[in-house]
Amino acid sequence: MLSITIANLNFLFSWRPYQAKVLENFSTHINDNHFHIVAPPGSGKTILGIEIIKRVGKKTLILAPTLTIRNQWEDRLQNFFTTDCNFKQISFDIKQPSDITFSTYQALHSFYKSFETKEGYYNFFKKHQIEVLLLDEAHHLKNAWWKCLYDLKEQHIQTVVALTATPPYDSEISEIQKYFKLCGEIDDEIVVPDLVKEHNLCPHQDLVFLSKPEDQEINFITDFRLRVAQFVTDILNDKEFISFLKQHRFYAKTEENLEELYRFSDFFSSLLIFLHEAKETIPIEKLEVLGFDKKEKIEFPSITNEWVQVLFQHLLVTDRDYLLEHEVYLNTLEKRLRKLTVFSKNKVNLVGNELLYKSLSNSPSKLKSITTIVQQEQQNLQDDLRCVILSDYIRKEYLNCSLPEIKEIKKLGVVPIFHHVRTTTKNKSTLAVLTGSLVIIHSSNIAKIGLIDAIDNYNYTPLKSDTEYVILTSKNSSKHTIVEAITQLFELGHIKVLIGTKSLLGEGWDAPSINSLILASVVGSFVTSNQMRGRAIRVDSKNPNKVGLIWHLACIDTSDELGGRDFEILARRFNAFLGISNDEKAVISNGIERLHLPTSFIDKDIQQQNKKTLELSKNRDLIAQRWTNAICKGKGVIKELTFYNEKNEQFPKQKKLYYQDIVKYIVGEIIIGLSFFIPEFIIKNFNVLLQKGVVYFLLALSSALGLTFGYKIYKSVQLYVYFGLIHKKIDKMAAAILESLHDLDHLTTPLDEIQIKTELLAEGNVSCTIHGANRYESTLFIKALDELLQPIDNPKYLLIKTNWLRKKLKLNNFFPVPEIFSARKKECQIFQSHWNKHIGKSKLVYTRTMNGRKLLLKARLFHIHNVNNELTKKNVVWK
Template sequence: MSTSIANLNFLFNWRPYQAKVLENFSSHIDDNHFHIVAPPGSGKTILGIEIIKRISKKTLVLAPTLTIRNQWEDRLQNFFTTDCNFTQVSFNIKEPSDITFTTYQALHSFYKSFEDKEAYYNFFKKHGIEVLLLDEAHHLKNEWWKCLYNLKEQHIQTVVALTATPPYDSDNSEIQKYFKLCGEIDDEIVVPDLVKEHNLCPHQDLVFLSKPENQEINFIAEFRLKIALFVTDILKNTEFISFLKQHRFYAKTEENLEELYKFSDFFSSLLIFLHESGETIPIEKLEVLGFDKKETIEFPSITHEWIQILFQHLLVIDRKNLVEHETYLEILEKRLRELAVFSKNKVNLVGNELLYKSLSSSPSKLKSITTIVQQEQQNLQDDLRCVILSDYIRKEYLNCPQSEIKEIKKLGVVPIFHHVRVSTRDKTSLAILSGSLVVFHSSLIAKLGLIDNIQNYNYTPIKSDTEFVILTSTTASKLTIVEVITKLFEIGHIKILVGTKSLLGEGWDAPSINSLILASVVGSFVTSNQMRGRAIRIDNQNPHKVGLIWHLACIDTTSEFGGRDFEILARRFNAFLGINNNNNTVISNGIDRLQLPTNFIDEDIQQQNKKTLALSKNRNLIAQRWENAVNNGKGVIKELTFYNEKNKQYPQLKKLYYQDIVKYTVGEIIIGLSFFLPEFIIKNFNILLQKGIVYFLFVLSSALGLTFGYKIYKSVQLYLYFGLVHKKIDKMASAILESLNRLNHLTTPLNEIQIKTELLAKGNVSCTIHGTNRYESTLFIKALDELLQPINNPKYLLIKTNWFRKKLKLNNFFSVPEIFSARKKETEIFQTCWNKHLGKSKLVYTRTINGRKFLLKARLFHIHNVNNELTKKNIVWK
């Protein structure tokens, strides 16, 4: 007898974090969306089936692969029925049942088979399918998104989305599409939850650094030198300066205001360039930006980014309007192409992609891999289960002679295999596993015979080392080669497995992995997180497993911050939640938790690598840190950090940013007075005796004014401008919270919510919100981030004003967060809350000509704009 969806019943006990998700389910499903983020190993599939059961409507379940599709039916029968008797399932989308399991690819093919798309929608209406469940929702591609989104709009009532990693690093339009289909994230199961419940093992990310080889360093240095010479030359080029001055934005500014404000970046770059080249900018050009004749104007220094904006506009965006100058533009374009900074209609003077391609695939990473493997062999001995993932196979190097291995200059499966093979003390445990190439040591043929009949396979020795053979299977084998090699790896006959991320990065399961080396340079947050997930799963055969995930970065030693390869790696770490390397262990995201160098020019990379290798030796310490951290914290909270020390543009303010402004200036004045007063009194004691105390005090006050007056004036000015930074942020946070409450964005009572703002080292400030649900904390952090980020193109601006500011010609510009900008009435409520907590302000609508003037001034020219600092959104377990 079959069972209806509503009668499905989970046969086991829910894990605490699963129970918490289900407890909140009814409140989240009110908008007919349920979007959950959960890492591999958290039981997403089980949760998905329970959600289907609770909704109790006909459901279409979509998975990225056939293997994952089949897992859904397996989990349903084995975890929700006593004798696998649920029959209302289908794997055929053309013949749907109560629950239909299929793939995104199959649905897309089905969609394309309908010439009349109305018939496609009617098919689902006819069969009464009202629920879409999207598994591994981050896989959604453009073509898949369309057939799903249209179906949702036309008919589907409810969308349930499950993912391990939302595609945060896609472009903005892709992210918007993703959330348009899946809805906002309702709940999240995080890694600490799973480690605490022993569903994931303790683990640590380690970054191993390498320096570019001489050839690469020379390439980078030559590129930077060529660009520097070009910039120096173009700033003195009278023909180019004359060409810029003829541009309509400069020559006829007043006649082109509307277009000028639309392309404010370009106009600013034009003025900054002309100023840097020695031209005097007429005041009427600056009045367009909102400056008056009495105002002292400090131009930002010219940078490669400003010149990039300038040429991008001239050669691409505005080119159709510069037809009369086309011959000259072709000369400029040719020059930039020769410098390799203009390609695919994009100007890039920084050379990000060009230099990244060189560094990310640097052969120096091959040496890093062999060093790591040797260290891990020493650390774990026979217990080592190491997987090395790369993007490409590079079969052309398979039969490379022994003498030429060190000359291989490309990263890939085969080059890694060769480098490890010639450097390892036990090459019999080394193998390659990819979709089209499988190689293992010939001594393992006998071991393979214990798993499958050796006659089912062909063995072809490789020329570079005949001890290794290429393994291919015959049709007689019931097991796939992947299954056979995986079993040999799990048993421990293979200890080092080199493969492609496409085969082993997702879906492949080998719980014994305790060391993962990511030599992949092509990919995203999503793929990085999926690959990382291989190493952090628990191993029932090894309850004390601690997984290490090794990340490789080739450092651009000519760049203070390490260059593009390190920058991209650091960005990916925003998706990884793990323990830090401090004695006071905290779980958070971001690369800062690893305490890597902040300045790579002066840092000894070799010394840093020694620290990393030493850390890898003590897996017990890593396990202990996890235990301490998960037990000391209750759950994840969102945190916004405001980084003062990253202000590189305006060094005159940097000194004051590093410390609380008042403490700094008062301290400085007190120290000055402690030296000044005794000396003054001794030298002028005769005046006190001859002319009396009143005259003496007059002389003293005059001397103090002359000596300390300007310093006190500047301190007061800066204090009035910046306030106490951390207290100002606390007040901003309070204004946002009150606004969210007054506009009914909060369901949590206000008295249960607490904001904590903390002054950190170097003048950095962190702000966290406690007591809210995930959605509310997301709204809060997003709004605060928009207030503190550099001004982009907000609908409304707040200008902080008072009598002192007007007298001192001071302004603070702030973007009104998007959530308060939809309607003017809501914006005014935010302004009221702002005025209550931070004092009077002026509200400016930036979609008018006058408003654009304020916006342009706020964005690009006000040297004292506090918004030029950077912020970072963190997730912290506390």
């Protein structure tokens, strides 16, 4: 039979509704020679990609991040677009391309480097008339890989097709810009709720299983915190150290070192805060350089480990060369910090985040969590269980551990997990390991491999620590075939619990039957976590009622009220994907808040939460029903920024005025007060009215009102002028940002099609959502608003609100100009003009000058007088 050409490829099945919708708009999107699609795992991106190649109809180079994903492309092409797998114009060798060439990013980069000149590289593709690049999992394209592709696009390639589940929004802005320069703006997007609605992804839920550090870890953490606390206490009372600080040129000769002082404003702030905490009186001239005057009340922040860390980092590292005359004393300080294990590789770390994180993220307590989850899921699903456990490392050194040694394993990894599960499960024959360099199966499954592939293709070596298991290797050294064989055993149910590495199974590996995924990985990036999670949410044609559970592990630092660094990394991971909330009235959103985990972490809370989690896992039907209910409530996803007030406990009374509608609050309070005060005043002073007349009586009433209500009204008006109506103010800020984005050509959607909605929520929180914009535009908008509302860090430009009343009340509102408007002064001025139009007069300050750094330092040090000291949270919500 004759082979077919690209133009004759024909999809053999029916398009899913959302795929058909994407293809309907193809001709419009391809006008700029870019087609950029965002779609989650399981949405059929590969099939869409092949159809797009067919429609373009030119020689194409398809690039993927791994060989597994590369091979899937050829498999999908032959099985979904040909009747007899007879498309022959393909190649897997980039040096010998065909009509469609499948390769990897690594192979292309190596090929690029093999040319002596770039012109030779470009001419190769021109000679072979390859005019289309298809970039699969395009979020991988950064730096070196990006360079060889972008140069090729600029010199020769006509069309770029980019497919990804997760644009790298959490990367540096320069990397994001590179990504979009190569891939083009996002043309279309398929979202998880749409896919669940169309039954192309299964209902699913993320579950967090908490563990408490083992005694040794608790002792390590507690001892660390106590030693650091004692050090801070001691150093605050150390007269020699205080004297040393006061001799520092920034303090002793402030006026002479202004330029350098403003360059290291963090250090100068830490120095002043430390001395203030040590009960030293700070001379006003030291504060005048920051812009404070003698009449201004200055409230210093309390000293924290972070501030002390900044102080010592500068003294022992940054400023060391300028303090040579104090080298003997600095050596003494350094030894003290090294003894505390808080100074290493020229870095002071009094907070202990990374040190404690390494301890908690690989805590052996997670091994117990995994065995508990596996046992629960075995009860929940029994013969239907298809559980995958993903970890970062193999840990082959533990392969032949005896039973007593297994209990002493202190590291997380594939082999430690395997040992813990095999020694606690009753279903040993259904347990297996699949990694790139280690495959373990139960001996009873050897014969079953013969049903899938020739047994002679494999070698079997009994596992020394448990001879019921064998180490499986392929005689032809093909990892591809052994992965396929184990995958088939898993799909058929001979293997029910499969332990592997995220590098092999986390991206591109396809096993639709997975209904329970345990993420024993400490990776926290947006991209990787979303890819791993995607393994469990695919539909399974053999199990139409599948509900997937994704289990996340966190070891709680009980000495930290927020749960510690491991929990913080987990929370960050949850920002990467949409999911269902645990409310009775379920909502689909991103973020860990939807799970309603404890706000504090003590032993009792951890145990109760885990009990609730295990109970929830039993009722998969309830999870499916919540998805159905939530999907019916919305039409699409929108970006939302939530502005919180409850996490900052300073000035609770002012907060009440700040967040509740201040006008209503003031008027209501005064009316209630007057309704009691005036009648009582008239009754008590009626004789004054009769004896001295109306004028005298009104003067007395005015004086009494002034004495009783005057200060309250004054403070309320001051707060109103200072803070304003916050939800309305955020609405005005949002308008200024949106119009600036439009004027600077960052928007492709017409301005009149985009709406901003700001709402005052319960407990004084404020939400701002953007409707009608595409995902890229929404991301730019939310990021800019978030920067505007976050505590001031080190912006290039500041806006200072100015008017006559503020000057009289000595009020200073500082706002950072968002980064997207800060590249050039002209762009800042465009933003400022929209700010002035919506919010009021302002002064634009460039912070890289002497005066600018002075104001920046004042804004940061004087942060409790700054409106944007609150915390914000970026969300994606189905509405």
